[in-house]
Amino acid sequence: MNDNTHIDHKSHGYGVYVLIWFALMALTGITVAVAGINFGALTIATALVIASVKTYLVLTVFMHLRSETMVFKIFILVALFFLIISFILLFTDYSFIVRN
Amino acid sequence: MSSSEHTISHVHRDDVASRMGMWLFLFTELLLFGGMFILYSVYRYNNPEAFHLAAKELNTIIGTFNTMILLTSSLTMALSITAIQRNNKSLSIFFQMMTVILALGFMVNKYFEWGAKFHHGIYPGSDQLLSKPAGEILFFGLYYVMTGLHGLHVLIGICLILLMIYYTAKEVITQDNYMKLESAGLYWHLVDIIWIFLFPLFYLIT
């Protein structure tokens, strides 16, 4: 039972989680407040950047990615790469054509 | 049996493998929603005005409230893991129950939100919706399918966490064997992340 494969997981204290929760709440407030202002094309970019920051916090702290090995981080990059490249290649079509 | 040399490795526990498997599963969930986000991006790109107009029908306050509920439930889920790591069984169960209660709160809100839309005659295939321009039909189509699929994941999450509460009570989940709870937590946080993106994309584009 005592092989070291399952004790490598460091735990965060309660405090860290609460702190992150405050940050997430604050970011939610910001994103709602900012949504009323019209930045033009930047509006959606702002919303997505804030959502990405929130996601980063959830991934690294709540989901303990910070204490995982490199392999896990590479895995996530691979998955994100696949998703993002699909968006990019798809928009090589939709950016240059109007159907309907 | 279990004492002989070569069967012990069969029972051998590999927590890294469990987490790896769980993460890979989360990728499939990510890509499942990813397909929907692709749809969303294309249709919004093609119908920016209609999406703005249609989004006015959504209630930003309920949306914000639900976001906060879900973020808080993620917090309690994370705390329940710390609690079990510190061998505090009852505190862990308390936090898990909090998570379930918050998740139920989310679903109740969702119920009223959808209910109000249905009441106004806005639902897939309704005459009122079909009389609107194509962009708005698409917006509500995406709204129902994406939040619906997300809601389904919340329901699955509730069942999963209820099972974890049972396991914790029965001490299947303990201080040095809490991978099941960890996996349920990972799943729950992913559901949260999906919502983090759904929220601004549907409620905040007015």
Place this chain on the structure above:
Amino acid sequence: MNSQNKNEVSYLEFQGKHKGLLGWLMSTDHKRIGILYLISLMIFLTVGIIFGLLMRLEMLTPGKTIMDPQTYNAIFTLHGVIMIFLFVVPGLPAVFGNFFLPILIGAKDVAFPKWNLTSWYLYVIGGLFAIVSILLPGGPSDTGWTFYIPYSVRTGTNVTFALFAAFILGFSSILTGLNFITTVHRLRAPGMTWFKMPLSIWSFYSTAWIQVLATPIIGITLLLVAIERYFKVGLFDPALGGDPVLYQHLFWIYSHPAVYIMILPAMGVVSEIIPVFARRTIFGYHFIAMSSVAIALFGSLVWAHHMFTAGISDTSQFIFSLLTMIVAIPSAIKVFNWVATLYKGSIDVQVPLLYVLAFIFQFTIGGLTGVMQGVLSIDIHVHDTSFIVAHFHYVMFGGTGFGFFAALHYWFPKMFGRMYNKKLAVRTFWGVFTGFNVLYFPMFIMGWLGMPRRYYDYLLEYQVYHVISTIGSWILVPSLLLMFGYLLYYVLKGAKVTEKNVWGGETLEWQIDTPPIHENFINIPTVNEKPYEYKSNDLETQFSEAR
């Protein structure tokens, strides 16, 4: 000590918690699950073959030969759905991946044995859904395996069941992929670094990533079609503002990488078999390994080449055409390395090698015609003609199918502890090979001349090719059925094999008992060498051992 003996019996005779049939249906042993998959795959393969035979028979003469047009539409749909989702996609990973992946990396089982069994049950449930879609009133789905919108929303046939079948089979495939990735990362034997893994493991590993990342996209897409049918959400239906071309995009984001789910494992098997029968270290190990990863990567970036005539933007056509050319490079690297391995080897032409050589021949034809279609101008000419049908049958059947048969003949003695009649197997091979080429090669010609695919009727000028092609099916199908027949016969009645190393292979599966014991290894081996290290000085002994 009693328990020790119990674990050292062959997996075929092992008695676990359950006995008899339940001992198989409830077993989490990766080898037994592999056999369960083998049996179910062979059943569906046979059904698919029969549908194919019926299609060829219908095409013998213009107009009605044996069935009406609606039946023909249903049959080519079922042929596609069964062959793609129930045979070729699960194919090699589910059968040989399950059986040999843990053995080849020196593990006792996969990382998640219970999920492995679950994946088989999902496969069976998916298969049942496919069967139900045939039998229910409303008639079998007639959309083609691609379920293109808007027809798939409008038709009254049982499309929904076929969609759910594909959806569930997708999850079965995801579970296999997830299991393989984790197994390769966590359960390699001590000393087996990444570049000491057999090449088939690289293939299975790359495939597994596509399974995990691409399958959910088709899952959600097919689900949306089902939702569209019932709730009129409008996401794809042009009548409600949806974009049917977007459906095609989403469909091919999965389904093109799926092509590599199908072919990569077969390439792995080829890389495994060639060095054994050439008695030579594989040429360009690193290139073959890395080209598997490259194929998985670039294969995910070329999907829109299925849509050149669907009205996508010029920019998009240009980019996807370029990427399509690039994906041919890693495949070519593999072919060159295989041929280089054979060069100056002491080649021992056994049945598995025959299938492998046929693989290389046919895959090269299929692959090169694929590059042709990547060229925009040619694609417009051959799109939706039987040229395409010929191309993907040369890759999927001439490639993956032959790879599957090669693997079956290569690992058969290890899996069952019995040997087939080699002379009979060689003769059958020539039947399969001849039948295959006579059946599919004329399709290239008539497609080039303008014969559309999926058409029920045709002009008289194409008949000569159709007749040749149908005659090919009369050679191919009996040969295949003969093969399945003799394999089944020799599983039960073949001469017993007990020697560990049947062919003189250097990988781990040839160092354990035949058939393997319950948990494969008594002691997990330590791996110090690269695979396929054939040392010239003991080549003689290996050779005679193998005899």
